[in-house]
Amino acid sequence: MGWTSLNKYRLQGTITTLLTLDTNNSEAGSIPSDYTTTAYDSETYSDSSYTPSAIFEGDYESSTGSTFLSWTASSASGAITYQTNISDDGINYDGWSGEIDALTTKETTITKQYFKLRFIFDPIYWTDGDFVGVDRIGSLYTKFIKDAIIDANEMNENFYHIGQGSMLPRAGDNLVKTTGVFNLGSSTYKWNEIHVNNLVGVTHIGGSMNLIAQTTLSATSSSIEITSINSDDYNYLYLYTNILVNIGSNSSLYMIYNGDTDTSYGWKNYSGVTPRYTSTVEQIELCQIVGTSTGYTPVMINGDMFLQTDYEKYLIGDVSMNYQTNTSQNQITSVWNKTDTTLTSIKIYCNGNMDVGSIFQLWGS
Amino acid sequence: MTFRVIRPSTTADAADANDNFYHIAQSSRLPMGGSTLEYTDGAYNLGSASYTWNNLYSSSIGSDKITGSNKIFSIITTTALVANTTTIDINVNGDTYTDFKMIGFVRCDTTTSIRIGYNDDSTTTFYKHATDNTDNLLAADIDTNAYIEVAQYTNNTTSAVNTYFVITMASKATLKRVSRFRSLEQTFEEKISRITWGSALWDDATTTITSIQVYGDETLLAGTKIILYGQN
Numbered sequence: 275m276g277w278t279s280l281n282k283y284r285l286q287g288t289i290t291t292l293l294t295l296d297t298n299n300s301e302a303g304s305i306p307s308d309y310t311t312t313a314y315d316s317e318t319y320s321d322s323s324y325t326p327s328a329i330f331e332g333d334y335e336s337s338t339g340s341t342f343l344s345w346t347a348s349s350a351s352g353a354i355t356y357q358t359n360i361s362d363d364g365i366n367y368d369g370w371s372g373e374i375d376a377l378t379t380k381e382t383t384i385t386k387q388y389f390k391l392r393f394i395f396d397p398i399y400w401t402d403g404d405f406v407g408v409d410r411i412g413s414l415y416t417k418f419i420k421d422a423i424i425d426a427n428e429m430n431e432n433f434y435h436i437g438q439g440s441m442l443p444r445a446g447d448n449l450v451k452t453t454g455v456f457n458l459g460s461s462t463y464k465w466n467e468i469h470v471n472n473l474v475g476v477t478h479i480g481g482s483m484n485l486i487a488q489t490t491l492s493a494t495s496s497s498i499e500i501t502s503i504n505s506d507d508y509n510y511l512y513l514y515t516n517i518l519v520n521i522g523s524n525s526s527l528y529m530i531y532n533g534d535t536d537t538s539y540g541w542k543n544y545s546g547v548t549p550r551y552t553s554t555v556e557q558i559e560l561c562q563i564v565g566t567s568t569g570y571t572p573v574m575i576n577g578d579m580f581l582q583t584d585y586e587k588y589l590i591g592d593v594s595m596n597y598q599t600n601t602s603q604n605q606i607t608s609v610w611n612k613t614d615t616t617l618t619s620i621k622i623y624c625n626g627n628m629d630v631g632s633i634f635q636l637w638g639s
Numbered sequence: 640m641t642f643r644v645i646r647p648s649t650t651a652d653a654a655d656a657n658d659n660f661y662h663i664a665q666s667s668r669l670p671m672g673g674s675t676l677e678y679t680d681g682a683y684n685l686g687s688a689s690y691t692w693n694n695l696y697s698s699s700i701g702s703d704k705i706t707g708s709n710k711i712f713s714i715i716t717t718t719a720l721v722a723n724t725t726t727i728d729i730n731v732n733g734d735t736y737t738d739f740k741m742i743g744f745v746r747c748d749t750t751t752s753i754r755i756g757y758n759d760d761s762t763t764t765f766y767k768h769a770t771d772n773t774d775n776l777l778a779a780d781i782d783t784n785a786y787i788e789v790a791q792y793t794n795n796t797t798s799a800v801n802t803y804f805v806i807t808m809a810s811k812a813t814l815k816r817v818s819r820f821r822s823l824e825q826t827f828e829e830k831i832s833r834i835t836w837g838s839a840l841w842d843d844a845t846t847t848i849t850s851i852q853v854y855g856d857e858t859l860l861a862g863t864k865i866i867l868y869g870q871n
Binding site: 415417418419420421422424429432435436441443444445446447449454456457458459460461462463464465466467468469470471472473474475476477478479480481482483509510537538539540541542544549551553554555578580582584585586588590605607608609611639 | 652653654656657660661663664665666667668669670678679680681682683684685686687688690691692693694695696697698699700701702711712713714717742744770772801803804805821822823825828829830831834836862864866868
């Protein structure tokens with residue numbers, strides 16, 4: 275076990291401490307015969323005129339079938355890359371991986387017992403202070419066996435496995451990494467504060483407004499709709515649209531819930547002149563659209579919605595429109611007088627077309 | 640599995656050592672404390688102000704409060720009346736937020752005027768300018784009161800009145816507390832009788848907001864619901 279077949283071309287030092295550049299090649303290393311890169315073999319840079327500034331290669335056999343490897347590397351102006359080549363038996367290898375930047379990625383997991391490792395120093399851009407060194411190589415996790423002596427190194431590795439670096443969700447006897455299964459804290463046992471620079475990939479923050487659904491038209495349509503909502507999942511909802519409407523003659527933009535066309539709606543809107551309102555109708559009129567054959571009217575709607583099952587369901591919002599060079603706006607309010615219905619869908623429609631790219635978003639808290 | 644304390648100068652069972660690792664690292668990571676690493680609630684942090692995690696990858700975050708340089712509106716409290724009352728009083732420290740956003744659904748028996756006050760201040764230091772309309776009548780409404788009137792009377796004495804309002808309020812002392820509100824009144828079934836758009840000012844730039852009152856000229860009925868968000 276351990277490192278064998280070390281090849282240090284223009285490098286000095288040890289892989290487990292530090293390898294630094296050595297233009298005298300005192301370790302008598304050579305460029306591996308099977309080492310090739312696109313640039314190295316290209317017509318522009320031939321073998322004779324373009325070689326890596328330095329290269330390390332070594333073989334390693336671990337005590338288990340998987341190994342964690344991390345290193346320290348530095349290059350002030352250039353690049354250091356690494357490659358691995360893994361094997362189950364130390365004889366038949368899978369082939370070298372592609373070169374990966376060893377300055378930004380400084381750890382990897384080897385999934386087989388035997389592996390070869392290379393560090394390649396950039397052919398052109400390098401400085402005298404460039405270095406690389408493996409600072410940790412060990413098993414991923416050792417499950418202890420009764421009546422067997424535990425090697426101190428195994429104990430240390432186990433602590434490193436769970437305590438060092440990024441804290442990852444783990445499971446099973448070997449504490450392997452998992453994704454999307456386990457939680458940090460629980461509703462009963464909560465962490466107090468979380469100090470973190472970035473939240474990544476989070477689609478829901480409890481208690482805050484989150485985008486819960488979005489529809490973007492990929493083809494012209496007379497309507498745009500969001501479905502599969504459960505309004506009881508949210509304290510209140512916020513509606514946002516930016517839709518492009520084209521109708522032949524003056525008409526209106528409408529909205530209905532759950533496909534309901536009963537006379538269960540009332541609405542009132544105001545655009546700076548006499549308010550318009552009606553009650554006991556089959557739909558909500560969001561705004562009036564000027565008919566045109568020359569193009570689309572963008573319509574932006576922002577609305578606060580209160581839509582829980584046991585309540586009358588309300589919208590208070592603003593509508594802004596641009597017809598050619600004219601801008602208009604109106605305030606819209608509406609009620610859907612159904613106090614025993616859970617809202618599941620919202621549909622906005624017109625007597626014409628909505629253009630590709632029209633967006634309908636629903637946010638919820 | 641529970642955590643087992645391994646005694647000095649004794650032979651440790653391999654199973655105990657395994658279990659201890661599993662207790663710490665297996666499945667959901669829960670905050671633990673004490674010599675036997677019992678689960679705790681709300682006592683420990685992930686990271687600290689000096690030592691922060693870099694990225695948190697999660698599909699969902701359940702949290703009562705989010706602070707930091709990037710501002711997020713998060714819920715402060717929800718009040719749902721199960722019995723009639725005259726006033727909903729919400730205790731809050733306005734200086735820990737820059738803005739409040741309140742969503743209100745109010746049930747009343749007949750006529751209603753929905754009002755919002757701060758700190759039980761009964762002086763006439765609230766200035767309001769609103770536009771409202773009843774049916775097709777339009778009116779400007781300018782007044783000075785001991786409250787912000789986010790929804791006014793609709794002259795209705797025969798049926799229940801529901802009011803839905805949304806108000807955004809500057810909350811932090813040192814700046815005068817301006818607010819913007821919108822409301823509707825539903826007087827019966829599918830009819831919206833009045834809508835109101837307005838702004839208001841609490842002419843006090845120094846006093847910390849410690850409470851917000853929601854009340855009306857009529858009793859607030861069971862079923863009334865107030866949701867308060869804060870941006871910090």
